[in-house]
Amino acid sequence: MVLPDSNEVRRRTPTAGRSVLGSGRSAPFVIFTVGNKGVVRAWNPLDGKAVASVMLYQGQAQRKVESSRKETSSLSEVFHYSSLDASGGTKMVTVGEDMNLMIWTLPEFEVSSHIMGPPAKGLTPQKKAASPSVAIIYYSTYGHIKALADEIKAGLEAAGVNVDLFQVPETLPAEVLKAMSAPGKPEDVMTLDYDFLKELPSYDGFMFGMPTRFGMMAGQMKTFFDSTGQLWVDSFTAVTQLVHHGMAYVPLGYQAGGEGQFDLSEIHGGSPWGASTLAGGDGSRQPSAKELAIANKQGQVFGATVAKAAAAKVADRELKVCIVYYSLYGHVKKLADEIAGSMREEGVTVDLFQAPELLGPEVLEKMGAPPKPEDPVMDYAAVSKLPEYDGIMFGLPTRFGNASAQMKSFFDSTGGLWQSGALAGKLAASFVSTGTLNGGQESTHMTTLTNMVHHGMIYVPLGYQAGGDGQFDMSEIHGGSPWGASTYAGADGSRQPSAMEISIAKRQGKVFAAKVKQMSK
Structure with a gap:
């Protein structure tokens, strides 16, 4: 269709x-x-x-x-x-x-319970899982995603987390599904409806099972995400659907290495983003034992994260955050200082490091770059100490819609930490600066996210939690997206971060500090 x-x-x-x-x-x-x-x-x-x-x-x-x-x-x-x-x-x-x-x-009727699609077979949705609880929300045409969801559920439960399993409504008519030789939907799984969406914020975490369509999620899952607009408006669930909701993203990283994630002896799914399977062109291939083992491991990893976040215990030790940034003309440095100051106000210790410079002094002089800040340089010795921090934030100037070469060189220098899994489970966030409007602020966040995902770091977006600081304001030019704080330097670098951009940056610092406190127990 x-x-x-x-x-x-x-x-x-x-x-x-x-x-x-x-x-x-x-x-x-x-x-x-x-x-x-x-x-x-x-x-x-x-x-x-x-x-x-x-x-x-x-x-x-x-x-x-x-x-x-x-x-x-x-x-x-x-x-x-x-x-x-x-x-x-x-x-x-x-x-x-x-x-x-x-x-x-039909205009003479009001809309609610069928907003996400026609009624599907399945149980009426209700919250059964007690805290710590996770809702697995999935769509499955031929059962592949359902098999992964069942295995992930087992992994979550092994980690001590309670789980409710939901399927999203089908949007394809019965005759189309029949022509596709799709099996019937499971009748023992709850089917989401619009009225139940308001109950979703009561869960401690979510996992989403998504078949792909041309490199993107299936329309049935997109319909579900689109139906959560009121939750976004109400900030109940304070990447991109997750980022706009302000939800922390927990990738698998390479924590399933023992389950075969590195194995090259057979075809299998399972990337640092999460468990996966390969259905084959005709859908006949079923998830392999290795793929199911990786899915189970992802459930355990996510379950441990949710259990930690849901615990009431408060950390009785010093909490530390490292900000690694590169700044040519001082714009990213200004944001870094404001973010660091707001986190220190929340009782978090913050250390700032600048990425090593790759440009020679003569080039910097011709570019009119000011002297470098006094913050220490993130050299090899400093890189080896990154696992000592509870969270790491990255300050990124953009170059053609990507992070600058200096920051990319820094990420490349963390290979030893990746090999040992030393940063897995660490909190991460990012903030950026571009020269122009529409000059790659969001794409810089997105392309940098892959570095954090491969390390297995938990990405904490700002979401729209800086709405009171001007994030929604359209009376003046300003940076600040759901991904994180940002500023516009201007084509010649002369524009400095505005009061509104600084306010949004401070809010991001407080949001990240709160998440560090929640997760460092």
Whole structure:
């Protein structure tokens, strides 16, 4: 089935009343699917019957496609507008911002429990797991992700964590799944619905099982993440879905080396990002024993992290954070100082190190670079002491959307720590500086994240916890994304961090210090 890209969908203010989310009332709806030769079919998943009276507005020409002639050359055109005749009168409806593109709701009903898709077989969702608790949320077409989820659940439970397993609703109609030879959904697994989303913040951690579609998560999982918008607004769950929620990301790293993660004698999944399996082109290959062992280990690693975070014990020792940065004109140094100061206010000891310079003095002079700060240089001896810290923050100037060569050289020098797993489980965060707007602030965070993932470090994003410090402000130019604090230096490096950017940086320091206190027990 082919669906239109969200950018192709044009929305107008509806001429009828807008549907309301979160009312608690169930809603009939129709789903449009495309069959052979581009024939669009409307059907009601509540009873499996075709909707008899449907009009589709096709493209900008507003040409009506009657229910008896639902053929179109472009499915994306169909999704511009639609009207549904449900009770003798035609009413206009549009796609709401929070709704999946496949779902058009009848305007006389309110939306809630079926916002994420048609009802699926499975148990009614409820929180059964007591703290420390983890919710595993997954989608599985052929059972591969389900097998990994079961093994991860076993690993979590072995670590002393209680687990609830949820499947997200299916968005493909029954005849499509049948044509794909997909097995039935498990009836002994709870199926998420919109009403239950408000209960998710009561869990101590989440694990997400995602099949890939063209290098990205499946649409069913994307629909789930899109449906969590209200949790984001309410800051209940204070990378990218996780980063925007401000959720700490716990990669596997190479902590499953003993389970075969390094093995090259056979084909297997399992990367530093997490457990995985290879289904084969026809889906016939099942998770191997090695892949299941890696999945179990990931459950144990994540379970130990959740148990530590959920414990009430307070650390009775000095907590230490290291900030490693590179700054050519002083912008990253300024952010580093503000972040360090805010963490010290929270009782955390902070040491600042600058990455070794790779440019010669004559080059720096021609570039008009000021003298280097007095912070010590992160040499080999200092690198070997990084495991002594509870957390490490990285200050990154950008070069063509990536971290500078000086910071990349620093990360490359940590190979010995990677080999011994010395940084696995350490907290990490990042802050950046770019010369221009849209000059790679988020991409620098994202491309640097791979270094932390390979070390098995727990990435702590800022999320939108600096909203009160100006993160949402659009009255002036400022840096500060859900990934972390940032500033704009200007093309010539003359712009200095603004008061708002400094405020956001201070907030990131407090957020990171709080996480260090929570995890260092």
